[in-house]
Amino acid sequence: MTQSPATDKPGLRERKKAKTRAAIQEHALRLFREQGYGATTVEQIADAAEVSPSTFFRYFGSKEDVVAYDAWDPVVLEVWRAKSQELGPIGAMRYAMNVTFGSMTGEQKAEMMSRGQLLYSEPELRTAAVSELIRSSQMVIDELAAMLGRSADDFELRVYAGAFIGAFIAAMLPALSDPDADFVTLANRAIDYLEKGLPL
Numbered sequence: 523m524t525q526s527p528a529t530d531k532p533g534l535r536e537r538k539k540a541k542t543r544a545a546i547q548e549h550a551l552r553l554f555r556e557q558g559y560g561a562t563t564v565e566q567i568a569d570a571a572e573v574s575p576s577t578f579f580r581y582f583g584s585k586e587d588v589v590a591y592d593a594w595d596p597v598v599l600e601v602w603r604a605k606s607q608e609l610g611p612i613g614a615m616r617y618a619m620n621v622t623f624g625s626m627t628g629e630q631k632a633e634m635m636s637r638g639q640l641l642y643s644e645p646e647l648r649t650a651a652v653s654e655l656i657r658s659s660q661m662v663i664d665e666l667a668a669m670l671g672r673s674a675d676d677f678e679l680r681v682y683a684g685a686f687i688g689a690f691i692a693a694m695l696p697a698l699s700d701p702d703a704d705f706v707t708l709a710n711r712a713i714d715y716l717e718k719g720l721p722l
Contacts, residue, residue, distance in 0.1 A: 539581075540593075542571075542573065542577070542581065543581045543582075543591075543593070544593065545571045545572075545573075546567060546568075546571045546573065546578060546581055546582065546588065547582075547588050547591060547593075547637075548571075548633065549567055549570035549571040550562070550567045550570075550571075550585070550588040550589070551588075551589070551633065551636055551637055551640070552570070553566055553567060553570060554589075554640055555636065555640075559585075559589075559640065559644050559646060559647070560646060562585075564578055564579075564585055567585070567588070586646075586647055586649070586650035587650070589637055589640050589641050589644075589647055589650060590641060590647075590650045590651075590653065590654045592637075592654075594622060594634070595658075595661070597622050598618045598619065598622050599618075599661070599665065601614075601617065601618035601621050601622060602614050602615055602617075602618040602665065603665070603669075605617050605618065606669045607669075611666055611669060611670070611682075611686075612686075612713060612716055612717055615686070615713065616710065616713045619706065619709055619710075619713075620706065620710070623705070623706050624706070635697065635698060635705075638694060638697075638698050639698045641654065642695070642698060643698075655687070655691075658687055659683060659684065659687050662683040662686050662687060663679065663680055663683040666679055666682065666683055666686075667679060685716060685720065686716070689709075689712035689713065689715065689716050690709060690712065692708075692712050693705055693708035693709040693711070693712045694708075694709075696708060
């Protein structure tokens with residue numbers, strides 16, 4: 523079973539919750555690949571993960587949330603925060619991305635790509651994909667605001683965050699559609715372009 527990065531955090535209760543969440547998501551993604559997203563029910567996912575449907579809903583509000591949930595976000599954020607003063611926002615994000623994705627196993631990378639492919643290709647998940655994009659944007663806005671001591675409503679900061687998110691989308695989409703494309707390589711290229719000031 524693919525281990526969630528959150529299982530490395532201390533505390534027995536937190537580790538158990540992270541393992542249960544990871545198991546539910548792993549079995550859900552497997553069932554979606556095998557029989558299709560629309561044909562898979564919450565009951566089937568719960569049964570495969572050996573939990574009750576009520577337990578499923580304690581971890582995920584809906585079937586869509588199983589796909590949208592990204593266990594690596596808090597890992598990236600922790601490294602980003604730790605390096606932001608030393609490297610600046612863009613440099614710290616480059617470092618966090620390379621450290622995080624460099625630590626992934628092949629299985630974890632494959633699962634991340636599988637989840638992304640499903641999220642951005644399945645018509646039933648378009649609303650979840652948009653919601654995830656908004657959530658990610660707000661997360662970056664909030665982090666930048668804290669790093670720079672500025673308001674999260676600051677217009678220029680929000681534009682800066684939008685460029686950040688757009689750069690990663692530009693790197694992710696080709697990686698999802700082309701098995702030979704490497705997300706980390708493309709993401710570093712996107713960050714290089716941000717650092718140059720987006721010249722055209």
